[in-house]
Amino acid sequence: MSIENKVAEIWKAVLTVPAGQEDDTFFELGGESISAVRLVSRIEDELDVLVDVGDIFEDDPNLAALIRTVQAKAAEAEAA
Template sequence: MTVNHPSEPSLSAVEQQVEEIWRYVLRMPQDQEDATFFELQGQSVSAIRIASRIEDELGIRIDAGSLFENPSMKEFIWSVTEQVKSSAQAGGER
């Protein structure tokens, strides 16, 4: 039986929150669902804002550089959730 601690968000909640942060910071128009970080005019300051908000709101430390390595929203969300899974498997430390 798996027990989620109240302070640990579920993966679907993480995915949803990361998507909301991405859309807000990059001001993503509804008609550009597949636009990459670069196509949305993302820059270093945008990457730092996204990473900072993820850490502040979800308690997940993300390297802002991962946005440059995973420039699509789906790739970036996947990388964040993979990091969460790895942290959980390593004993839940973030």
């Protein structure tokens, strides 16, 4: 499964995204600290990519932005 699909699956599971709100940001979807921890923990566990909880709080990403962040961090890890 691609990073994009896996991050989308995790996002939808953690935030329970209602129909029609797929482009909403983390906070618009009711995200809070425990949701952010669950997101980054599952991304780390399932994709082996480290994302900082601070990235979620500082950027208030929507799904597309989070996918870009995870892809960039995956690429950084591969290059290291």
